[in-house]
Amino acid sequence: MxxxxxxxxxxxxxxxxxxxxxxxxxxxxxxxxxxxxxxxxxxxxxxxxxxxxxxxxxxxxxxxxxxxxxxxxxxxxxxxxxxxxxxTMRMNRVLEVRPDDLFAVVEPGILNADLNTVLAEHGLWWPPDPASRDISTVGGNIATGAGGLLCAKYGVVRDAVLGVDVVLADGRLLHLGHRSVKGVTGLDLTSLMIGSEGTLGIVVGATLKLRRLIVGEICTLTALFPTVRAAAAGSAAVTASGAQPAIMELMDAKALSAVHALLSLPLPEVGTSQLTVQTDGPAAQAEADRIAAVLQECGGEVTLTSDRDEGERLLAVRRSMHGAMAALGTTLIEDVSVPRSALPAMYDEIARIEKAYGLEIPTVAHAGDGNLHPNFIFEGDVVPEQVWAAADDLFRSAIRLGGTLTGEHGIGMLKSRWLAEELGDDQWQLQRQIKSVFDPLGILNPGKVFTSA
Amino acid sequence: MxxxxxxxxxxxxxxxxxxxxxxxxxxxxxxxxxxxxxxxxxxxxxxxxxxxxxxxxxxxxxxxxxxxxxxxxxxxxxxxxxxxxxxTMRMNRVLEVRPDDLFAVVEPGILNADLNTVLAEHGLWWPPDPASRDISTVGGNIATGAGGLLCAKYGVVRDAVLGVDVVLADGRLLHLGHRSVKGVTGLDLTSLMIGSEGTLGIVVGATLKLRRLIVGEICTLTALFPTVRAAAAGSAAVTASGAQPAIMELMDAKALSAVHALLSLPLPEVGTSQLTVQTDGPAAQAEADRIAAVLQECGGEVTLTSDRDEGERLLAVRRSMHGAMAALGTTLIEDVSVPRSALPAMYDEIARIEKAYGLEIPTVAHAGDGNLHPNFIFEGDVVPEQVWAAADDLFRSAIRLGGTLTGEHGIGMLKSRWLAEELGDDQWQLQRQIKSVFDPLGILNPGKVFTSA
Structure with missing residues (x-):
């Protein structure tokens, strides 16, 4: 049969x-x-x-x-x-919401945005907000260890999961983690599952750590800078000032003009790069004022609003990035992450790589946490060798600056050839052995993450 | 030789x-x-x-x-x-402090409090604050996955470590984790090391995620309740109200009178239990007022101060708990953790166990996160069988209420016989297999955590 x-x-x-x-x-x-x-x-x-x-x-x-x-x-x-x-798309129920304990138990197939609609009725939310939140599942968010825009202030998926239920390769069901805020019973296998990209087991349920909805004002500001380096220096200055924006996004000149073109907005001057910042919580206005001052001191041209609709309009420019890139051709969206102070240096590396390989690499960054998404655009279905060569250079630059080759997208099949380089051979072997404990027959997502070079 | x-x-x-x-x-x-x-x-x-x-x-x-x-x-x-x-006590240097990137690289032997003294000069701190912070090392905090008083608002060790350097059983050195805020390259072995209690490898260095020192007022309040159940209900009401105290500690009547006796304070009325709450950050005063109102509504007799010295004096009562217990005899400090709404029920269980086993079990709780420390007092060096029988009942009660047998102290040798019961046999076996990948000869801390029943 x-x-x-x-x-x-x-x-x-x-x-x-x-x-x-x-x-x-x-x-x-x-x-x-x-x-x-x-x-x-x-x-x-x-x-x-x-x-x-x-x-x-x-x-x-x-x-x-x-x-x-x-x-x-x-x-x-x-x-x-x-x-x-x-x-697991049809396993999409919210099984339990516990407002007093700030957790929810869900099936993996629920969309991130749908979950937050349900939670909002209880005055709650689950912080991870990948840009794909309207269309991506919580199970997928867990499998990749997803991040998003709000991470510097509110954390990534790893910070927002108390436990997972997992079906092992042989069909056994395990309950990992706990429902209490604290818990250190045995090894932390919940964290091991987060970001394991389908190589260790199937997540069939999750106990999620929730927050209460943030009340009060939301302030949004944009700051235009003549160069991307100036914008990156501005974002580093905001971080160094001690202000804690909920969102701080950086768009370089190529990204910004592509989005303006898509949205039929007037084209910005050549070289103009933009920071978009949002503050929330009880000190939203005070922090926004302080951030505006820091950015003006760094040479930024600041627009600030505490009107929510106007704020959403400003943020829409950033949110249209994927659409703008798709309009230009096939996109390979990269995902390097560096310590925040290395952002300007990483933009210098991108400029160098653009020149060296004759490519344009429009780049957005979650500047609040140092995670950059350089976009390689090309024609057709296959990533050209020239693009892979440039990406290779990009990964090595990020690692050299103390960073990592993936901040939130994962290794999958596209980056497995660089995995051993970042981990080192000893750690790579150890990780493969751990994978074998979970999956001795090698039937869980073979050819992903742990393939050899 | x-x-x-x-x-x-x-x-x-x-x-x-x-x-x-x-x-x-x-x-x-x-x-x-x-x-x-x-x-x-x-x-x-x-x-x-x-x-x-x-x-x-x-x-x-x-x-x-x-x-x-x-x-x-x-x-x-x-x-x-x-x-x-x-x-690793002599490996106690701070190797690097990066204020702009909010991380520090340290050796494992530095004391938690000494680290925070160094960090304070940079306007920074490392949030984990076990009660032992003046005398415990960062390496030990990582090995146990320590928690502390501030966890509900500022997280536990697991939330505050970006990477660890580890020497394996065979002497090889691995660098796990990353220096960027985000990073999902391969399996999260950093989290696996946290709380592994010396069974997987030797932590010889750590990259710690820092916060900026909280500026502004600190408000402290105590609330006296006629029964511990009323105090527990009060703390649950605070959590349910959406307020976010930095600290919320609960002392039952036996704990409170023992401390009052130790500090030569007037003895509280029989049955009196106390909540001690601290708020910080830009909304400290507003949150303290709101919490005071919630606790008064729950029948609490509230004292509120925004004077720091007066606040420390109020908190000193809680901080003297260990001394007060030590004065009574040898102490077995337990460490169960439950979902926050289950706190009143857990106190009911403790009262039941006291009666059933003819013991007094003074209990303090990190009420903000549902972590209880019931204290068993006895004479001599050996835990009496009666006490273990009561502790066994305590662990089962916590698990039945959706909790765990250790919130922040770990399994060690004292709780290994209950480990399989909480994890289930399948997960227990899986954890042992992972341990064997790291330590095939079984030379790392044998007889701890993973012994059989």
Whole structure:
């Protein structure tokens, strides 16, 4: 009996072998596709479904690729020939909201934004806010260890998960973590699962650490600078001043003009780069005033508002970045992260790489936390060698500046060849051995993260 | 050649076999001692020293117990016959402070309070504040995954470490983690090391995530309640109100009278329990007023001050708890943690256990995060069976209420027999397998955490 038949026997209609579904599972939002169609997409609706899939996969030694909404940017959820796709999109319930204890228990398939709609009714929110929050699942956020715009002030996914329920490669179900604020019983396997990109187990539930909705004003300001270096220096000065913006985004000149073109706004002067800053909480206005002063001192041309709609309009320019890039061609969105004071130096490196490889690399940065997204634009489906060579140079520059090759997108298939370089061979081997403890047969997302160079 | 001789050959004077040092290494602050003296205490001064010890330990299959200041409360650093003690107390330098990037790189032996003295000169601090902060090392804080009083607002150790340098059992040195705010390259082995209690490797360096010193007022208030249940309900009401105290500590009647006796203060009325709350940051006064109102509504008799000295005087009552308990006899300080709304129910359980086992169990709680420290007092060095029976009942009650058997002290040797019960057999086995990847010979802190029941 084929694997598809075994799945169909055991699971019936939730096993999907329609061409459209199989094709869709080949790619994520990275623009990268697998070599061909997978065997089947299983639309799991229960933990038991996930366990049955894993038991069949173990019996038949069939690789399994877990998939949420497919919004990843590193190819971690791309499935190919001979692989089962295990979709957790239908497991999308909020099982429990505990306002007094500031946690919620959810299934992995719920969209980040939908979860926050439910939580808002209780006066609560879950802080991680990847740019994809309207379309990405909480399970995917956990699998990648996602970040977002608000991280410098409110933390990343790793800071916002108390526990996860996990189905292992052989189908056993484990409950990792705890429901209390503190807990140090045994090794912290919850953190180990966060960012493991489908290589250790299937997250089928999560206990999320919540915050109360921030009350009071939100102030938004933009500051225009004549060069990206000046803008980066401005953001570093804000961090150094001790102010704590909720959001601080930097758009270089190429990014800014591309968005202005997309939104039919008047084009900024050549070279103009922009910082967009938002403050919230009880000291929102005082902090915004202080940040405005710092940025003016750094030569920024500041616009400040405490009107929410006007603030959203200012932030919309930053939020339109992906659209603006997509309008220019196929995009490889990179994701290096450096210590915040190294931001200006990293922009210098990007300028050097642009020249050296004859490329334009529009770049936005979560300047509050030092995470940059340089965009490589090209024609067609395949990343040109010239772009990979430039990306290679970019990664090495980030590591040299004390940074890392991925701040929030993960390794997936696109960056696995650089993994050992950053980790060092000893740590890379150790990580592979840990993966083998969870997945002795190597059926969980093979070819992702831990492939050799 | 004996192991001691091999160590002395390789390392000279830093190998200490004096009776006093060997005796001291048998116990931590739990009141529990190992069966006898270890082989030697090595006072490592460099990473190379640590590596040499581990190479000799691996060659000779000799167990190694890492030790900081020995302030642990679960016996994790207690060393016995046939074991090498590896002390990192002399590795106590601050290697780097980066105010603009909000991180510092330190050696493990620095005391938490000494680190914060250095950081204060830069306007910075490292938030974890275990009650032992004046006498406990950062390395020990990391090894236990320590918490403290400020955790509900400012997080635990896990939230405040970006990376660790680790010497493995075979002497290899690994650099785990990153220096940037965000970073998801590979598995999160930094988190895995935090709270691993010396079973996975030796932490020889740490990159710590810092905060700027909080400016502005600090407001302190106490609220007296006629019963501990009323006080616990008051703290739950504060959490539910959305206020965010920096500190919220609960002392039950037995704890409060013991401290009053120690400090020669007038004895409170029978049954009186106390909440001590501190607020800080830009909204300190507004939040203190709001919390005072909530507690008064719950029947609390509130004293509020924004004078710092007066605030410290109020808080001193809570800080004298350990001294007050020590004055009564040998203390087994327990450490269960529950979801915050379960605090009143947990106090009911403690009252039930006191009656059932004929014991008095003075209890303080970090009420802001649901972490309780019930104190069992007895005569002599050995925990009586009756006390263990009551502790067993306590752990099961906490787990039943959705909690965990240790919030911040760790498993060590004192709680290893309950570990599998909380984790479940499958997870317990998985954790042991991960331990074996790091330590295939089983020489790192054997008999701690992962012993069988």
């Amino acid at each position: 084929t694997v598809a038949a075994a799945l169909r026997n055991a699971l019936g209609d939730i096993v999907d072998i329609t061409e459209g579904s199989l094709e869709a599972a080949r790619a994520d939002r990275s623009g990268h596709s697998s070599a061909g169609r997978p065997i089947a997409v299983v639309h799991a609706e229960t933990i038991e479904h996930v366990q049955q899939v894993m038991r069949i996969a173990t019996e038949t030694r069939t690789p399994v690729v877990v998939r949420g909404a497919g919004t990843g940017l590193a190819g971690a959820a791309n499935a190919g020939p001979g692989e089962i796709v295990l979709s | 004996t192991v001691a001789a091999a160590l002395r050959n390789a390392l000279g004077d830093i190998v200490d076999i004096t009776e006093g040092s060997l005796e001291a290494a048998r116990a931590d602050r739990s009141g529990h001692s190992s069966a006898g003296r270890p082989i030697a205490v090595v006072h490592a001064e460099t990473i190379e020293h640590v590596q040499q010890v581990m190479r000799i330990a691996t060659e000779t299959r000799t167990p190694v117990v890492v030790r900081g200041a020995g302030t642990g409360l679960a016996g994790a650093a207690n060393a016995g016959p046939g074991e090498i003690v590896l002390s």
